[in-house]
Structures are given as C-alpha cells and as structure tokens.
Amino acid sequence: METLGKREFGEEMRGEFSLEEEMVFLNHGSYGAVPKIVQTERVALLETMDRHPDRWFRNEVRPLYDEAVKELAEFVGADPDNIVFVTNATAAVNTVLKNLKLESKDKILMTKHTYQACAFAAESAVKRVGASTVVMEISLPIESEDTFVDQVVEICKNNAGVRLAMLDHISSPSAIVFPIGKLARELHKLDILLLVDGAHAPGQLQLDVEDLGVDFYVGNLHKWCYAPRGCAFLWVSPEHRTSMEPLVTSHSYKEDMVEQFFMQGTIDHTPYLCVKPALKFYKDLGGHAALLGHIQPLLDWAQDMLCQALGTTRLPVPQSMQAPFMRVLGLPVSENTTRTRESGINLMKDLYTHHRVVVAVVAFSNQPWLRISANVYNCKEDYICLKDTLVKLLKKV
Amino acid sequence: MEQKTGTEPDQLQLGSGVRHLFMLEKGTAFTNHGSYGTVPRQVMEERFSLLRMMDSHPDKWYRNTLRPLYDQAVETVARFVGSAPSNLVFVPNATAAVNTVVKNLNLGPEDIILSNSHTYNACSNAIESAVKRCGADTLSLDITLPIRSEEDFIEQVVEICKRNVGIRLAVIDHISSPSAIVFPVARLAKELHKLGVLLLVDGAHAPGQLPLDLENLGADFYTGNLHKWCYAPRGCAFLWVSPEHRDSIQPLVTSHLYKQDMTDQFFMQGCLDHTPYLCSVPALQFYDQLGGYKNLLKHTQPLLDWAQQMLCHAMGTPVLPVPPDMVAPFMRVLRLPASDKYSLSRAEAERFMDDLSREYGAVAVVTCFSGYLWLRISANAYNCKDDYLELKEVLLKCL
Numbered sequence: 157m158e159t160l161g162k163r164e165f166g167e168e169m170r171g172e173f174s175l176e177e178e179m180v181f182l183n184h185g186s187y188g189a190v191p192k193i194v195q196t197e198r199v200a201l202l203e204t205m206d207r208h209p210d211r212w213f214r215n216e217v218r219p220l221y222d223e224a225v226k227e228l229a230e231f232v233g234a235d236p237d238n239i240v241f242v243t244n245a246t247a248a249v250n251t252v253l254k255n256l257k258l259e260s261k262d263k264i265l266m267t268k269h270t271y272q273a274c275a276f277a278a279e280s281a282v283k284r285v286g287a288s289t290v291v292m293e294i295s296l297p298i299e300s301e302d303t304f305v306d307q308v309v310e311i312c313k314n315n316a317g318v319r320l321a322m323l324d325h326i327s328s329p330s331a332i333v334f335p336i337g338k339l340a341r342e343l344h345k346l347d348i349l350l351l352v353d354g355a356h357a358p359g360q361l362q363l364d365v366e367d368l369g370v371d372f373y374v375g376n377l378h379k380w381c382y383a384p385r386g387c388a389f390l391w392v393s394p395e396h397r398t399s400m401e402p403l404v405t406s407h408s409y410k411e412d413m414v415e416q417f418f419m420q421g422t423i424d425h426t427p428y429l430c431v432k433p434a435l436k437f438y439k440d441l442g443g444h445a446a447l448l449g450h451i452q453p454l455l456d457w458a459q460d461m462l463c464q465a466l467g468t469t470r471l472p473v474p475q476s477m478q479a480p481f482m483r484v485l486g487l488p489v490s491e492n493t494t495r496t497r498e499s500g501i502n503l504m505k506d507l508y509t510h511h512r513v514v515v516a517v518v519a520f521s522n523q524p525w526l527r528i529s530a531n532v533y534n535c536k537e538d539y540i541c542l543k544d545t546l547v548k549l550l551k552k553v
Numbered sequence: 554m555e556q557k558t559g560t561e562p563d564q565l566q567l568g569s570g571v572r573h574l575f576m577l578e579k580g581t582a583f584t585n586h587g588s589y590g591t592v593p594r595q596v597m598e599e600r601f602s603l604l605r606m607m608d609s610h611p612d613k614w615y616r617n618t619l620r621p622l623y624d625q626a627v628e629t630v631a632r633f634v635g636s637a638p639s640n641l642v643f644v645p646n647a648t649a650a651v652n653t654v655v656k657n658l659n660l661g662p663e664d665i666i667l668s669n670s671h672t673y674n675a676c677s678n679a680i681e682s683a684v685k686r687c688g689a690d691t692l693s694l695d696i697t698l699p700i701r702s703e704e705d706f707i708e709q710v711v712e713i714c715k716r717n718v719g720i721r722l723a724v725i726d727h728i729s730s731p732s733a734i735v736f737p738v739a740r741l742a743k744e745l746h747k748l749g750v751l752l753l754v755d756g757a758h759a760p761g762q763l764p765l766d767l768e769n770l771g772a773d774f775y776t777g778n779l780h781k782w783c784y785a786p787r788g789c790a791f792l793w794v795s796p797e798h799r800d801s802i803q804p805l806v807t808s809h810l811y812k813q814d815m816t817d818q819f820f821m822q823g824c825l826d827h828t829p830y831l832c833s834v835p836a837l838q839f840y841d842q843l844g845g846y847k848n849l850l851k852h853t854q855p856l857l858d859w860a861q862q863m864l865c866h867a868m869g870t871p872v873l874p875v876p877p878d879m880v881a882p883f884m885r886v887l888r889l890p891a892s893d894k895y896s897l898s899r900a901e902a903e904r905f906m907d908d909l910s911r912e913y914g915a916v917a918v919v920t921c922f923s924g925y926l927w928l929r930i931s932a933n934a935y936n937c938k939d940d941y942l943e944l945k946e947v948l949l950k951c952l
Contacts, residue, residue, distance in 0.1 A: 176609045187611035187824060195608060199601060205787075206576040206597065209589035210916045214907070243806075246823035250806045273823060276811035280803070378824060385607075386825035401682070403805040404652045409678035421648035421675060422589060422780060423788040424829060505616060514612045 165441075165450040166535040172437075173533055179508065180538045182515040184529040185331070185356060185482050188379045190434075197433040198384055201426045217425050221418060224431045231435055232375065233364035234391050240402075240417035241428040243386040245355035246273045247403070248374035249322065251390060252351050253281035255400050260286040262319040265312065265348075267292045269327040269520060274353055278322060290315045294330070296521055297472030301335040304477075309342050318348050320371075325354035325361065329518040331482035331527055332473055333361065340369035355379065355388075360481045362444050365391050372396065378427070380481065380531075383434040387427040390417075441532055451481050451530040458528060458539035459483045465543045466550070471525065481531065487517065487524040490550050495522050503549075511545045565844045567852035572935040574839075582940040585916040586931040587733070587758060587884050590781040592836075599835040600786055603828045615824070622831050623820055629834045630779065635766035636793050642804075642819035643830040645788035647757035648675045649805070650776035651724065653792060654753050655683035657802050658722060662688040665719040667710075667750075669694040670922065671729040676755055680724060692717055696732075698923045699874030703737040707744055714748045727756035727763065727777075731920035733884035733929055734875050735763065742771035757781065757790075762883050764846060767793050774798065780829070782883065782933075785836040789829040792819075843934050853883050853932040860930060860941035861885045867945050868952070873927065883933065889919065889926040892952050902926055905951070913947040 163169050172191045175181055181189070190198075201220075205212040221241070229236040242248045253264070254277075264278045268291060278289050292311050298304055312318045321343055326333050340350050351372040357363060359380030365373050373391040377383035392400050397413050408419040441447060459470050468486035471478075487493045492503050500517035508514045516527040526546075528539070565571070574593050577583055583591070592600075603622075607614040623643070631638040644650045655666065656679075666680050670693055680691055694713050700706055714720050723745055728735050742752045753774040759765060761782030767775050775793040779785035794802050799815045810821040843849060861872055870888040873880075895901045902921040909915050918929040928948070930941065 174605065174608050179610060183612055187615060189611065190608050195604070198604075202597065202600075202786075203576065206592045207578040208581060208583075209591060210583075210585055210910060213589055214910065243825050244823040246808050247806045254805075273808040273811075276809065277807040280807040280811060376824070384604075384826065385611075386823065403656075404649045405679040405682040406648050406675040407678065409675075409682060421646040421788065422778070423645050424786065424826065427826060501616075504612075508610075508612060509617075514610075 165532045169533040180513045180541045184531040194433045220429045244388045245374045248390040249274045250277045252372045258285045258287045262287040263317045265290045265318050265321040271328045320349040322351045326356035326479045331479035384427040482529045493524040567934045569937045582943040584930045586933040596835045600832050646790045647776045650792040651676045652679045654774045660687045660689040664689040664721045667720045667723040670696045673730045722751045724753045728758035728881045733881035733886045785833045786829040857932045884931045886929045915947040
C-alpha cells in the first residue's frame with residue numbers, strides 16, 4: 157500500500173486535505189484539492205508579504221518565483237527559460253491566440269470537445285480580423301490514435317488557411333488523451349502551429365514538454381499538482397518567444413518574455429510560489445507511479461461497477477487514450493439527465509447539495525456522461541456511494 | 554477591534570497606538586504606504602477564512618458560494634466610490650484595468666492617445682502596446698513645474714487637444730504616482746468631452762485617499778486600486794465603465810461568459826483566487842472602524858505637514874511646487890538635494906531607493922522628473938513622527 161509518511165492511500169489520506177467530512181469527492185479534475193501542508197505554506201508566504209510589502213515586492217518575491225519556475229520546469233521536462241506562470245490555462249490560451257498575427261483568410265482549428273472558454277477565446281481572437289474557426293467533430297468510437305491523427309490531417313487539407321490548431325492533451329468533458337507528439341509532427345508538415353491545451357496534463361501525465369515538438373503548451377498546476385488556485389503555466393517554443401507578450405503590458409514591456417510575464421503589476425504571486433511545496437507533496441506521495449498504482453485499479457473497478465449498475469458503457473476510446481485519473485461513462489437519458497450541458501450542471505449541484513457526492517456530469521455527442529476522477533484520498537466506498545445515489549435518483553423517472 | 558469605551562470611530566486616536574492592528578514588522582519605519590498598501594490583521598484573517606472555505610469544498614465554492622459574495626463585494630465597493638454596482642468590475646490592479654480599456658478601443662492610424670510625463674510607466678507601456686497593434690499614435694503632455702493652478706493645467710490639456718485633432722482618448726491620473734499631484738479630473742472630463750475626447754482616469758491612488766463620486770465625475774472610464782489606500786489584499790482593484798461604453802469593453806481574457814453582460818464577463822475569468830476581491834468588504838469595514846476619511850485626514854495631514862517641513866529643512870530643499878489643492882492628502886513629494894552619489898535618471902532613482910531600503914531598511918519612493926530627484930513619503934493610520942525622524946537620519950546618511 158502506498159503511503160505518505162504514516163498515512164495510507166485511500167480514506168486515511170483525507171487527513172492530508174481539508175475536504176469537508178461527510179462529502180464524497182469524485183471530481184478532483186475540476187478544481188483540484190490543496191493539501192493542508194501547501195495551505196500552511198501559502199499562509200506563511202502571505203504573512204511574509206505583509207510584514208514588509210516593499211521588501212517582498214522589491215527583493216523577496218522574484219528569487220522565490222524563479223525557484224518555482226525551475227522546480228516546475230524540471231517537473232514538466234522544460235527549459236526554465238521557456239516557461240512562464242499564468243493564472244490558469246484559459247488565460248494562457250487567450251495569451252497565445254491573441255498574440256497571433258492573424259489575417260482574415262486564416263483559420264483556427266479546434267474540436268467539439270474543446271473547453272468552452274477556449275473556444276470562446278478563439279472566437280474572440282479571430283473576430284478582430286475577420287478570420288474564422290473550424291470545429292472538428294469527435295466521432296465515437298475512436299478506433300485508434302492514428303485514426304484520430306488522420307482525421308485531423310484530413311480536415312486541415314480540406315480547409316485551406318488553417319494557421320493554428322488548438323488541441324487538448326486531455327479533453328475536459330471526455331477525458332481523452334490525444335496523441336500530441338504525433339499531431340505536432342503531422343501539423344508541422346502542413347505548416348500549421350500547434351497550441352496544446354494541457355490543462356489536465358501536469359501531474360496526470362508524465363510530461364517532457366521540450367521534446368513534444370509543439371509550439372505552445374499550457375497546463376494547470378491547481379488541478380493535478382496540488383497547487384493553490386490559480387496556478388498554471390505557458391510554455392513557448394523558442395522560435396515564438398519574441399512574439400509572445402502578456403495580455404497585460406506592464407513595466408517590463410519590450411524586455412525578455414520571462415520578465416514581461418513576471419511583471420504584472422502588484423498581484424499575489426503566492427499561488428505560483430506554492431508550486432514548490434505542492435510538487436514536494438506530489439513527490440513525497442511517491443510521484444506518478446505511486447498515484448497510478450493506487451488510482452488505476454480503483455478507476456478500472458469503479459468504471460466497470462458503475463457501468464453495470466447504470467446499464468451503460470464506458471467512453472469508446474482505446475485504453476491508451478483514456479486519462480489515467482479520470483474515466484467517462486455513459487449516463488442513461490432520463491428526466492434529470494437530458495442531453496444538455498445545463499441539465500448536467502443541475503444534476504451535479506443536486507448531487508452535492510442533497511446527496512453528499514461531488515462528481516462531474518457532462519454532455520457531448522448528444523448524450524449525458526459521467527466523468528469520475530480519482531486521487532490519493534479516494535477509495536472504493538466513494539464510488540459505491542455514487543452508484544447507490546445515482547441508481548436511486550435516476551430510478552425516480 | 555478594541556476601542557476605548559465610549560469612543561466613536563472618528564474619535565479613535567491613530568498613530569503608533571494602532572500599529573498592532575497591522576501585520577507590519579516591528580523595528581522598521583514604514584513611510585511608503587502608497588506603493589503597496591498594507592493589510593490589517595483582521596482582513597488577513599478573513600481572507601484565510603475564505604481560503605479555508607474554498608479548500609473544504611471547491612466545487613461548492615466555485616459553483617454556489619463565490620458569485621453572491623463577489624456581487625456583495627461589488628456593491629460594497631460601488632457604494633464606497635459612488636458608483637452604480639452594474640458599472641463596476643473587479644480587476645487585479647489598475648495596470649490591468651488601463652490595459653483593458655486601451656486595448657478595447659477601436660483605434661485607427663489617424664488616432665492618438667494622450668498621456669503625460671507623469672503617467673505611470675506601466676500605463677505608458679500599455680498605451681504604446683495598444684497603439685502599436687492598430688497603427689495609432691501616442692502623445693505625451695510634458696508636465697512642467699511649477700504648476701500654478703488647476704486652470705493652468707486644464708488649459709494645457711485643452712491646448713494640446715486642439716492642436717492635435719486626432720486625440721481620441723486622454724489618460725490622466727487622479728493622483729499621479731511619482732509626484733502625488735491631484736489632477737482636476739471632473740473639470741477635465743467636461744472640457745475633453747467638448748472636444749470629443751474620451752477620458753480614462755487612472756485613479757490607482759484615489760480610493761480611500763479622495764472621496765469619490767464616480768457616477769457624477771463625468772469620466773468615461775475610471776480605475777482605482779483597493780489594495781493601496783483601502784486595506785484590501787493584493788491584487789484588488791476595480792474598473793468603472795460609463796454605461797455608454799459598456800458594450801464595447803471586454804476583459805482581456807475571454808472565458809465562459811463571452812458575449813454576456815460586462816459584469817458577467819469580468820467575473821468569469823476561469824479558475825482563480827477571488828479572495829482579494831471579496832476582502833474589499835472587511836477592508837472597507839476596517840476603514841470605517843478607523844474613523845473613515847475624516848479621521849485619517851485628521852491624523853495624516855498635520856503629521857505630513859510637520860514631516861515635510863522637517864525633512865525639507867534637514868535637506869535644505871523645497872517641496873514640489875504645486876498649489877495646495879493639488880497636493881495628495883496622504884502623500885508628499887519633496888526635492889532631494891543634488892548629490893555626487895546619484896545622478897539624474899530613473900535608473901538612479903531606483904538605485905537610491907534600493908540603497909535606502911537594502912542598507913538602511915527605510916521605505917520611501919525616489920523618482921526623477923523635471924531635472925531633479927524627488928522623495929515621495931506617505932502617511933497612514935499607523936504612522937507617527939518617529940517614523941519620519943528615522944527616515945531623515947537615513948536620508949542624511951545616504952546622501
């Protein structure tokens with residue numbers, strides 16, 4: 157059994173977090189969870205800041221920030237020079253898209269599973285110059301990684317003018333892992349840039365961003381890396397460095413990219429600085445192997461158990477394209493699980509407000525789905541509780 | 554907060570007696586409240602409490618709890634600055650707000666944005682970046698000393714707008730950063746509108762330091778920091794947008810609520826920490842508990858008058874030559890004597906500041922304009938004469 161100090165993975169590990177007792181948390185993917193040890197560190201940093209604000213902003217914060225960048229860069233396999241902190245993946249995506257020099261003939265490619273905020277960001281970016289977007293269907297089942305890559309290449313060839321593809325590393329509603337490395341190679345052959353929305357990737361996949369071959373990579377640390385919100389990064393391939401400016405121009409305008417993104421006026425940098433204790437926690441848990449060792453069998457079992465109980469099937473994608481720490485399975489269509497996103501949100505709220513279970517309910521391909529997450533504090537009982545609740549609720553129809 | 558029995562808030566004695574309400578370390582003289590503000594212990598505790606709430610049930614926080622608290626904070630701040638709640642949105646800082654406005658403008662190659670020689674550097678950069686994209690231009694009004702009167706300044710602005718008909722927007726400080734000058738923005742708004750020029754007021758220093766009535770000020774856009782003079786955690790600021798421009802102002806980060814009402818768009822900025830915004834409520838409560846503007850003025854004005862005279866006498870230099878009604882209530886700017894240690898440049902001013910702070914642990918701002926180096930001192934509830942006496946000692950050692 158994997159442990160952190162004296163605690164075992166599972167129920168006992170709840171003691172490392174401050175999650176509400178009596179509540180079953182099966183939606184780590186949406187907002188993450190901050191361990192007590194990281195919360196304490198953050199409080200200490202905030203106290204330091206206000207002991208002497210001038211000293212903090214003029215002397216103390218920058219070395220701490222650089223240290224955090226170094227830790228993060230090592231963790232995601234990046235050169236520290238190519239990485240900057242941003243508030244969240246959405247902000248990073250906006251930054252990349254709005255720095256592009258687009259013309260009216262240009263197109264941005266995304267998919268039907270692209271995170272809504274990012275799709276809107278693309279819409280906003282193209283609107284300014286009268287460019288357009290192309291939205292690719294994700295048709296199920298997905299046969300293989302190569303099939304998907306072929307589909308992307310096909311759509312690019314059929315739509316002249318695609319300048320940049322914005323693709324998820326792990327999609328949000330469907331928790332599909334996309335073959336980003338292969339996609340980068342094929343897209344570059346077609347002279348198309350690749351922006352990877354890896355919001356869910358850091359901590360969940362082992363990354364080697366420098367070797368992926370993409371142009372831009374964004375990832376959240378507050379999802380699967382135990383950092384406080386909002387904490388995310390933007391990685392920029394060296395060839396694009398000089399054309400990447402933060403959305404907020406400040407004192408370090410025209411200086412190196414790293415300077416420009418650090419200097420954002422008077423802000424609270426402590427979420428970024430907490431990457432250090434957050435990644436220490438991750439490593440003390442035993443790192444990715446230890447998490448996978450606990451989570452994979454748990455989710456395999458939970459997925460099968462839930463599918464059987466609900467009479468549905470899991471998302472039809474190859475195992476290599478299944479997110480390690482999240483699973484998506486069909487929900488039967490019912491009064492409280494219609495095919496719309498809104499009904500999913502309502503059901504989610506109902507579940508945690510009246511039934512003590514937090515889980516994500518999503519909609520795509522014209523049907524409702526359940527997205528379950530697992531982390532070190534989850535155990536079988538959590539998913540049995542979910543099953544019992546759903547069976548009860550959905551029966552009511 | 555403990556108070557003497559029978560003491561009304563506006564009778565509360567400010568000075569070293571209330572220093573314990575703040576988190577500032579002992580043994581340091583803090584005379585630079587203007588740069589980063591400071592957070593009272595009770596506001597910090599409220600923030601910790603909100604963070605704990607967030608961490609105990611993140612889904613509930615983001616989907617249920619947060620929005621009503623955010624709206625309540627908007628209403629509280631709106632009331633404080635004389636704004637309709639629907640015209641006000643939170644942003645991390647005034648720089649972000651200025652960026653938002655200038656980068657939303659629909660400018661063309663014939664258009665000009667007007668700033669001036671005391672415009673905050675980050676904002677000048679934002680303006681440069683904004684015009685670069687659309688091929689527009691910038692113009693800077695040189696602020697020359699002495700400033701004789703508000704009318705004098707207004708005339709200069711009007712003059713430059715008449716001579717340059719391409720000016721579409723003027724960016725003017727309510728209280729300038731390097732020089733702590735209060736500009737007559739209400740009257741400027743009137744004159745500029747006659748000329749068809751929009752006004753963005755950078756009021757970074759204004760909330761808490763000047764009483765505000767934004768709905769009646771007449772500006773097109775107004776931004777203010779709450780983490781400077783209103784005791785909120787960083788970063789906490791607001792952007793006020795006049796109703797006629799509401800539809801054309803979008804946040805720099807497009808998120809889930811794209812194309813919805815301005816208030817919703819600015820609220821929804823993805824997953825982030827909204828607690829600085831939410832803490833504007835306990836921050837403004839604290840401001841009230843200190844006795845509000847009146848009591849703060851009662852404490853800081855004589856203190857700064859004395860400090861200014863004492864420092865000028867010690868250094869043999871004058872104060873900034875501006876009329877009394879253009880002097881910031883909680884900040885003063887005095888000339889530094891010429892010295893062979895520091896020459897005249899922004900970089901040298903920075904170096905002087907660093908020396909003051911690193912070698913001597915004192916905090917004050919040193920800036921460079923109009924051919925001199927200047928010292929900007931601030932005063933707040935926790936300051937007393939000893940702070941400025943210590944500053945004097947350090948300055949004399951440094952010079």
